[in-house]
Amino acid sequence: MATLELEHVTVRFGANVVLDDVSLSLADGEFVVLVGPSGCGKSTLLRVVAGLVRPERGTVRIAGRAVDELEPPERDLAMVFQNYALYPHKTVAQNLAFPLELRGLARDAIERRVRETAAGLGLGDLLERKPGALSGGQMQRVALGRALIREPKLFLFDEPLSNLDAKLRHEMRAEIARLVARTRITSLYVTHDQSEAMTLGHRIVVLERGRAVQAGAPLEVFARPRTSFVAGFIGSPPMNLIPGRVHAGTFAVGPLRVAVDAPRAADVEGRELVLGVRPHAVCILETTLQDSMGAADADGATAELEVAFVEALGTQTLVTFRLGEHELRASLDGDVRFRVGERRRISISRSGLHWFDQGSGLRIV
Amino acid sequence: MSAWLLGAALALLAEPEAPYAGRELVVMVDEKSFESWSVLEQIARDFEAAHPGLVVRVIDQGGAVGQQDKSRFMLTGDLPLDVTRIDVTEFGAFHAQGALIDIDAHLRALPGFDEANYLDVLDGFRAADGHLFGLPSTFTPYVMYFNRDLLARAGLEPPQPNWTWDDLLAVARATTRDTDGDGRIDQWGISLTQWLQAVVPWIWQAGGDVLDPTLSRSTIGEPAALEALRFLRRLLHEERVASFDATFENQYSQGLFQAGRCAFYGPVGYWETYRFKYLTEFEWDVAPLPRGKHAATAIAMTGYVVPRTSREPALAAAFVAELSGPKYQYTLAEIGNGVPAWKAAATSESFLDPRRAPRSENVFLDVLPEARFLPSLANWRKIEALCQSELQGALLSETYDVAEAARRMQEKTDAFLAGEARRANLPLLPRFALEACFALAVLGALAAWIVRRSREPRRGFASDARGALTLLAPWAVGFLCLFVGPAAVSFALSFCAWSPLESIERVRFAGFENWFRLASDDTFHTSLVATATYAFASVPLGLALALWLAWLLRRESTLAVCVRTIVYLPAILSPVIVAATWRFLLDPDRGFVNHVLGLVGIAGPAWTRSEPWIVPSFVLMSLWSVGAQMLVFLAALQALDPTLEEAARVDGAGPWARFRHVVLPQLSPVLLFNLVLGLVGGFQIFAQAYVLTGGGPGDASRFLVLYLYETGFRHLDMGYASTLAWVLFAILGCFCWVLVKTSKNWVHYAARSRG
């Protein structure tokens, strides 16, 4: 068990900067999820920690000790791969035994540990099978077993669930969560699936094009995304991001008029902003009474918008409104029967508004 | 092996007092018949018995065309070789380059050795100081073979011993005719051989010569020589009594005669006699060459000499005497494998057997008084090669001017002789220079790599790099020692003059001479054109055929699997076997292909014997071996994503459009791969030509690598051979570079993705 720190890690492949000055630290026993779209460098970051990729600059510390000059095996960590990376020519037992053999353990000790680990993961009956004869879930379990059997200081997970179908993914997600909770081994988990990140991590770190843009508890990141990128990436369905300009203290897009808070108004006057609205924060106003309240509602904004299309998901309904040349998507509970082309009045409460600078993408506080 | 060692050990134990124990003779022979081979074996065993303890190892040249390549390799390699068989025309070269030991004294010390036992042909291996360096194995004067039956049908007598050029012309006129009345001559007076050795006798008869007496200047452009050339040209062109086709290299020129379609065939040597072994359709015989101003003919001969690497010159000389002695010579006479040089054997019934054709076998002995050896100087073969195409042009081409062609032959020869003379005066390369080259190249390559490496940013761990380097070590040793080092040495040699017969200490520095020579070397130009023609014909045709076959085969069915197997099989055969098979398939007279073409009323070409058809023959052969490319295409076709083609089908594309716009672009990487490998392979064609044609007819199949090989090992010019090798490398490098550069425009790689 150990802490993990990354300081100013930079990785370049040719002219391509894959990781740009990334710093990160994990407390002992912490489960941190690295999340970001594909190509953001998250797998590379994992490989830097594992010692498979050598950073151009920066330091990695495990349990307080710089490991930059240590070979992967000397770092005492285990990694679970997206494609499981099981040795196809070895049986499950041999796959599990391989890391122990390399450490020179006695044969009977290896056998015992293999049996124990397999039993713990429900693989007892599969020991003599080769990976080719296993299902995806079973393979992933073997891969977990191979990582566990070593009792490493650190677990690294490289999108371990993305090759599984949706149902299995949920099962395995729970299993990994239980496993990590039980062993209390510090874990770094990479995924592009924000819902995995939200549910698994003690803390999540969002990576965008090689930079760590935000780190924090999942709900904190969800509630206060630091950039428009994070805002769009975390949360499902994704946040509406509507670009526009502030004029005379009002942000206007199509029929939507939003008054900017008085203290901020002066700062943002004339600037190009992005308005972020989570689909859940959009409400439908049913009465004509509220109709008359107009655009100047100090608590948020209202507007009458045309329904562009409707996606009924059963427990909720996603309604997309036309908003000038943009769209505004609302997520409404239950089965809401709107017709395309119909006009509806919506409102967004003040707390549901997120402001970002259009140039830098940074949140405006 | 162990049994052999045990036997040797036992033999040693059994004869502890064997005076020759531990001594060995290594003998290189070049036997083309099993009977003579077994006699040689017997002679060796007898010699061992006479010299207790001595081991005689008999080695066969084993090459495909029988040009003593192997003894040259062994001399180059400084390998122990005590006796070797060489051609008399090579004697000058071997002697001049110090490759032979003077065995005159050893021979004369042998009991019973007497020059009078031999026919008058020993001069072939006699140096200017009168010393004998070797003894003959077999020889033949050049004579005329003729068809007795054909002459009789024409009401003509066989030629008299002192018949003349005019007689030849008269007989030829009388026998040249169109027998089936289709307006084309199909029976000829003469099938004329016309490589330089066979033309020289005519020149001598006219009173001329090819080289002046000091052997430093060509005289082929002088009036007497021209008269001979004009006479031959007259036979071929003005009189049209000598046949044009089937008159190339000796090994193929007998076809017309064998088919009974010409009266005379020559000048050729005794070797034809056993080639006509099965020729019983008509009676054939031999006659001396007709005389011009003088009677003259040339002698071809092989014999045994003792190379400088021999450790046992005295024993070797004794063995040479045995090899050319009566035992072998009587066998030779018996089996009809050559004219024996041993007088008693040559005049015995065994040789002059009246029951066996030719009836007038004595002609081979009767012409000896007027027979001469061809000029014996370094590189007679090279002179032959230099003159070859001009000579053929002068004799065969309608448009050539004889005097002009002769002048060009003379110029080429003179330039070559001058170059040879100059070469002897070039400064010697310092000792160990080549070794230094090798070492420098290896160290230089290592250093360059280390420097280059240090400029790259670090990636991975030191131990990874260490691991990788140890993994690569065996390959790296091979790369440095078998590619980099040798390549550097060969590059250095391209600026040098060196004969492989000389020791490696005698490499001379020649500057850019070899490189300048490229510009004026006609053979090189011909060879380049032939090679390029072959490559640029065989590669696209091969690719198209391979692609078409793969297209047919892409859907699995029983038939497809069978056909796939059959089509691929030829690709795994040795070129030696491919050449052997096609040699007989394409035989112009008896070959299967022409037979089939004949059935459908097409007169098949002369294939490997005709200059315009030789490259197509090789292309045809290469098409048979197209299986490897076919498999690559097939694999690529079967790996294609079928949805793309389905999409195109839905879009309304026809089969051709689908192939052209959907399949072909996806195959383009494989196409590039096959194209590059095909070109590299095509430009390196060697074994087929080596086995099948030896470069002929003319220079038409003297492909670059074959020319390079001949230059180095036959014409003994390693420097120029190295230059040629580098030219080949440069050409290949350019093509590949251009292909790879332009490939960006036509090769489409499937998009790859990795998260």
Added chain:
Amino acid sequence: MSARSWNLAALAVAGALFALPFVFLLAVSLAPEGRGLAEPLAALRDPHFENYRLALERMGGFGRLFANTLFVTVVSIVGQCLTCSLAGFALARISFRGRDVLFACVLATMMLPEQVTAIPRFLLFRELGLVDGFGPLVLPTILGGAPFFVFLFRQYFLSLPPELDEAARLDGAGPWRIYWSIALPLAKPMLATVAIFTFLGAWNDFWTPLVYLYSDENRTLTLALAGFQRSFNVAVEHMLAASAVVLAPCVLVYFVAQKVFLRGVRVAASKH
């Protein structure tokens, strides 16, 4: 006629044309001496199997020739497979400085005509005292002399998921261990392919034995066959019979290992 039957007809014709030289070779090799070319079909009525016996007899010491060829072939196969897979593995799976240059070297040697290096190589082997032995035949293969196979192995290893190595690395395996325990077992199809190609190359090689082997006891089959072809008074029938004997093992290997063959070619074809 439908496209499908055209296709079948074309296939049948192509198959027949390609088979023809084989049939010819076999027919002539079984024909009575001296009649093979004139009437290749004579063999059908009266096959002369003694042509084969005579041909083998006359080639001299067939057992020895076969043993020599087999020895050279087997050593070449083992050497080639190991060295080329080692180099291919290092070039594909280990990241180190200077790697790309080395790979460029592999590609460059693919372009280098054998003849460029032949003479100096010969001198080198002479210095090492290896001439007239099997050293010059097998050493180049042991030292990875066929850059194409290094290339093939590299491509093959590139096609394996890199995570396998990474996992092994984390499990504590070094480069050699990964090569031996992970890469080599996974490369079995490629090993088989290279083994077969090496077999064919070594079995059919003509130039190297021609240059390096002198003694009768060291001759190989192709060398003997070429010598046989050169002999003037060897009957065509015997020559082709000898050819048939020499090519038989290749054909046999091909039939036995056809699948492996195709798989290897597929790798070669698919990874560029």
